[in-house]
Amino acid sequence: MSIERFLDNSPSSWMAGNGEHSDIVMSTRIRLARNLNGFRFPLAFTEDEAHKIDQSVSATLLDANEELHANFTSIQIKDLSELSRQVLVEKHLISPKLANSPETGSVLLSDDESVSVMVNEEDHIRIQCLFSGLQIQEAYDQADKIDRLLEKELPYAFDEQFGYLTSCPTNTGTGLRASVMMHLPALTMTKQMNRIVTIISRLGMVVRGIYGEGSEALGNVYQVSNQTTLGKTEEDILADLHSIAEQIIQKEREARNSLLNHSANTLEDRLYRSLGTLSFARIISTEEAAKCLSDVRLGIDMGLIQDVDVTILNECMVFMQPGFLQKNAETTLNASERDMFRAKLLRERLQMGEKLNTKGEELA
Structure with a gap:
């Protein structure tokens, strides 16, 4: 598929406005961080290592289009203009970190833009699945399927005690970041968000803006995600996020009803x-x-x-x-x-x- 297809006005599948609780939860994102054994992490690797990693990951995924029931397009970041990279960031298809790594980075995008596999970002591999509404388990299942396929062909950097090894220690363990992007205008209008953010942080979750770390909650849109990946199983992380998301949804509904009634x-x-x-x-x-x-x-x-x-x-x-x-x-x-x-x-x-x-x- 042409690169231009991902840069035009065509909506990504996560914008469809469907899925459970889609009136409040705009999207669910699952991201898995992985590195290949035998290669230095991106902070220290050579361009030759980066090229070998890119070739291995791309070849494995492109050969598995039929098995994954998805058609991937491989895009070299260096082939994109600065503006095109910015557009992909705005569509949540690549991270700002990858956009700023034009010489060694690449991304494989599925046709419906629900899956993006970023190569040579902060880690060798970042598998991202982005679904509309509250679909935590569904998004994870898709990411896990891709992860298992890659791990079958490529040796991951893994330690029996610490789990998957990553560039940043906060991602070590499961390497899983699960998040939901939520529209919370009533809680914001009724000035309850500060208290909710404090409570969420005590429960091991973090609240960020629409474009993740360092961004603001533009248009009353907040991202809620797990803060730690070590010491918990994937099932625990997903269950905790789902429970907290359900509680926030209930609070938002109560706040909306209160505004309507009063x-x-x-x-x-x-x-x-x-x-x-x-x-x-x-x-x-x-x-x-x-x-x-x-x-x-x-x-x-x-x-x-x-x-x-x-x-x-x-x-x-x-x-x-x-x-x-x-x-x-x-x-x-x-x-x-x-x-x-x-x-x-x-x-x-x-x-x-x-x-x-x-x-x-x-x-x-």
Whole structure:
């Protein structure tokens, strides 16, 4: 498949807005960190070692397309422009770390973009599965299938006492990072998030922004993931995350009901003002757009706003980012130009969402 397919406006499968609790959980991500035995870690390896690792991983996966029921495309990071790398980061298909490793890094992407295998990032192999909604076990099963296939052909760096060996000690053990990306506007509005973040951290989990470590919770979107991988089994990590996710979902639902019961008019006014901004604004910043998209999504999920497709909103959270805007515009844009182009894109996508939803109602 052409590299351009992964860089255009086509949505990734995780943006579909389906899966369990998809009104709150936008996506589930499973990531497994692995290294090959007999090679130095990426922090110290040579370009020749990096090339051999890349060849081995790519050949193994590309030969297993039929077995995995997936078709992978191998992409060399050095073949991509800086803007193209930024777009893949914004779609959550590669990490910022890999985007900044153009000489030795590569990625294998499945056609539906639910699987990306990053090669020569912080570790030799990072298997990532990204599913829509709350699908922790399903995403893990897919990642585990790929992991077992690779381990059958390639010798992993593994220690009987410590488990899978990784560049960063915090990943040693299972090498598993499991996370859910959650839309939590009601908990944010009712000022409960700080307390919840504190409680979650005590339970061995961490809360980050929409693009992981070091990023902010743009548009009331938070990532909740396990903090440790050593001393717990994969089953324990997945069960703990699922339990915490379910509790947060319940708290968010309670907060939404409280807002509806005690300040329905104020809430509805805020949500429709945001819809109006997205529908008619000529200039809009990333922060304002994210806030408005969050409000409209909340309105849809609570049944207050009709005739807008929530899938379009999921796409807009990604497509309004700087890399995508400039890719669409086919030129470099300064901050002011991006704000104008962002407003134009959001108006067009929102109109498309209304048409899709209306068409669906007519067919029904």
